[in-house]
Amino acid sequence: MGHPVISFENVAYSYGGGELLSDMTLRLAPGSFHFLTGPSGAGKSTFLKLCYAELSPTAGHVTLFDREVRSLGRDDVAQMRRRIGVVHQDCQFLDHLPLAANVTxxxxxxxxxxxxRDLGDLLAWVGLKHLADALPPSLSGGERQRAVLARAIIMDPEVILADEPTGNLDWEMSLRLLTLLVELNRMGKTIVVATHDMNLIRQAKAQIAARVLRISNRRLQLAGADL
Amino acid sequence: MRALLPQLLRRDRQSDRVVPRSGHTAWLTSFTAGAMTFLAVFALALSMAAGRMADRWSDALARTATVRISAPADQIEMQTRAVLDVLATTPGVESARALSDEEQRKLLEPWFGPDLPVDSLPLPRLVELTEDSTGYDADGLRQRLLAEAPGAVLDDHTRWRRPLAVAAGRLRLLGLVSILLIGGTMAGMITLAAHAALAANAQVIRVLRLVGARDSYIARAFVRRFTLRALAGSAVGALLGMIGVAILPSADTAGGFLTGLGFTGWGWLLPAVLPLLAAAVAFAATRFAAFSRLKELT
Structure with a gap:
């Protein structure tokens, strides 16, 4: 196993109301593919936010590229995020800029x-070249997801985190997005996908060696046998 | 800080585009800067006019007094000589001289017109004295004049100007304080406008942070925009203020304080500095607002 790109050591996270995540220890190896599952409200999004330093753990240590998150200044966090591509379910864009400007x-x-030329290739790869000049509000859910994926990878990040990326997509579009993520993983990117779509996980496991993590009772468990 | 100015002046089309143009905050900033600069031009004019008046009166205070000699026509020359002799030996009096008929006519001209027959009027003779830096004993001089020239009265008229000179000095201070208050108000309003713009663009800021933008990059997009708006608004305000001051009646024609409200010589350059100050205020206020707001976001 290579040096971990992201590691959790006994990490806990509490909101005002109580502890949401507890005693999580994990090492994400470079080039690995992980699914993160769990019921709604289990803390999947919070887990991902810890992974890109939008949140700091209330206990334990999160290390990104060998740097402890708590030791990072705001500029360091910005620098880290250039190495981590994030894909949210609620794709947020700058609505006044065309798609190409959002992607870049x-x-x-x-x-x-x-x-x-690289931009053209990237937009063609996600199937959006013909929409380069379109404004984000005019895009469909699937187009927005692929646009946000293009934006997430344009900096050639080492890690891609996707939070329910197929939540608003039909099955065909979900498979198309999964195919793009699998291709990125084959290029050596570390991928973490939070999803509750078991069919998507089964489809991915048929193509690559993906590990499945489950958040249950605030703790992180390795799943797989029951899928 | 030295590196900020070139960054501010250098147009970066890409970073300028990331923040959408917001109509009301743009107008608010430009209008506030323009209106405040317009007022500041008048406060500056007031301050400078008060300063000139204070200097003039202070100068007059420091230098002169007058002895007025009212006597029968056959005694006036004798008493004038006596007064000049007394003044020549009075400690604290640097010099003394009798005003000529022509000078007296000029003094009376504003009230009686240019054709006043001074020779045929029983006017008192005026002797102007100039103090030295130590000053003279006014009471002692009065007693000596009474003894040597009974018709002579030391008209210490400059003494009443002292409170006026102080008042003029205070007026100048008031003008400067007004400019500071105007600057503070402008800073406050631009800060509020910047906060409104930052709040309205919360999603933009979230996206920019998510894709790895540094706080300085995000702040610069707002700071540059607000600074240039304030500069433009303030330049218009300064121009209108200068036109307003220029069309006031001149002091030469009317002679009063209020009509002397204006700039002279290099003073006309001062309002041109106000837009630069407004831009500096906007720069500092927006930068403060932007970094305060950004620190609240992860």
Whole structure:
């Protein structure tokens, strides 16, 4: 196992009302593919937020690329997020900018050059090249999900975190998105997908060696045998 | 801080585009900066006019007094000589001289017109004295004049100007305080406008943070926009204020304090500095608001 890109050591997270996640220990190896399951409200989104330093653990240690999250300044967090692509279910865009500008936003904010040919290739890969000039409000749910995936990977991140990426998609579109995630994993990206869609997990396990984690009773468990 | 100015001035089309244009905060910022600068131009004009008046009166206070000699025509020359002799030997009096008929005519001209027959009027003779830095004993001088020239009266008229000079000084201070208050009010209003813009763009900021934007990048998009708006609004306000001051009646034609409200010489350059100050205020206020707001977000 290579050096972990993300590791949790006895991590707990509490909101005002009580402990949501408890005593979680995990090491995500580079190039691994993990599904994260659990009932609604179990803390899957919170787990992912801990993974990209939107939240800090209330106990234990989260390490991103060998750096303890609590030791990171705000600029360090911004730097880390350039190495982690995030795909949310509620895809948020800058609605006043066309799709192409939204997809290249990570390059813009890091003041890197935008290669239009690479952008064209990326949009073609996610099947959105013909919508480059469209504004986000005019896109369908599936198009938005693929656009947000394109935005998440344009910086060539080492890790991709997806929170219920297929929640609003039909089965055909879900499979299309899964195919893109599997391809990215084959390129060496570390993937974590939070989902409650067991069919999607079975479909993925047929293609790649994906591990399934389950959050149950605030704790992280390794699942798989029951799938 | 030195690196901020080039960043502020350098147009970055991409970063300018990430924050959508918001109509009401844009207008609020420009209007506030314009209106406040317009008022600041008048406060500055008031302050400078008061300053000139205070300087003039203070200068007059420090230098001169007048001896008025009222005597029968055949004695006036004799008493004038006696007064000049007394003044020549009075400690604290630097110099003394009798005003000529022409000078007296000029003094009376504003009230009686240019054709006043000074020779035929029983006017008192005026002797102007100039104090040295130590000053003279006014009571002692009065007693000596009484003894040597009974028709002579030391008109210590400059003494009543002292409270006026103090008042003028205070007026100048008031003008400067007004400019500071105007600047503070502008900073407050621009801060509120910046907070409103930041709140209205909460989703934009969330997305930018999510894709790895640093706080300085996000803040710069807002700061640059607000600073340039304030600069533009303030420039218009300064121009209108200067036009307003320029069309006031001049002091030369009317002679009063209020009509002397304006700029002279290099003073006309000062209102041109106000837009730069407004831009600096907007820069600091927006930067403070942006970083305060961003610290609340993860």
């Amino acid at each position: 936003l990570p390059l813009t904010v890091s003041q890197r050059e935008i290669d239009n």
